[in-house]
Amino acid sequence: MKLLRGFLWLLGFQLLGHVVVELLSLPVSHAMAGLLLLLAWLLVKRRLNESVATASQALIPLLAMLIMPGVVGVFFVIDEFAGHWMAIMVALGVGTFLSVLTTLWLMRRFMPEEAANADARRREP
Template sequence: MKLLRGFLWLLGFQLLGHAVVELLALPVSHAMAGLLLLLAWLLVKRRLNESVATASQALIPLLAMLIMPGVVGVFFVIDEFAGHWTAVMVALGVGTFLSVLTSLWLMLRFMPKEADGGDERERLS
């Protein structure tokens, strides 16, 4: 039941994002607006809803499948990239580097600090 409730929360925020984008004529995708609204809600509550966490964990293994339609769509517009392969490759390289750097920074920032092992080393020597 917790999984279903979490999916309903996620779907509700996606629908809310859709409504906000349509009403305000924002140049943002509906799903992204829903995710931003979910982020704002989580920041205001200052705790993670257990149902949303359960549903999110169930979606993580499917992430590659969720990204696949966009990747496949590139094949239909491949002719438009004909003279721009250098720019595409530079953008992919820089984007990947910045993504990895950001992930590393977030990991170092938010992971719990390990206790200094100095005392243990002194006892062993």
């Protein structure tokens, strides 16, 4: 039941993001607005909802599949990219580097100290 409740929370925030983007005519995707609203809600509450955590953990293995529709959608507008390949490659390279760097920084910032020490001990010969 926690999993279903968590999915409903996530869906609710996505729908709320859709409403906010449409009402304010923001140049942001509906899902991103929903995630930002969820982040704001979690920061205000100062604790993670157990249902949302359960649903989020279930979605992590499917992350690549959730990204796939956006990647496939690029092929429908491929003609619009003609002549801009260098800019696209630089943007992809810099964006990938920055996202990996940000993920590493967040992981190190929020990982419990005991887990970080245990991980370091496993890597030592």
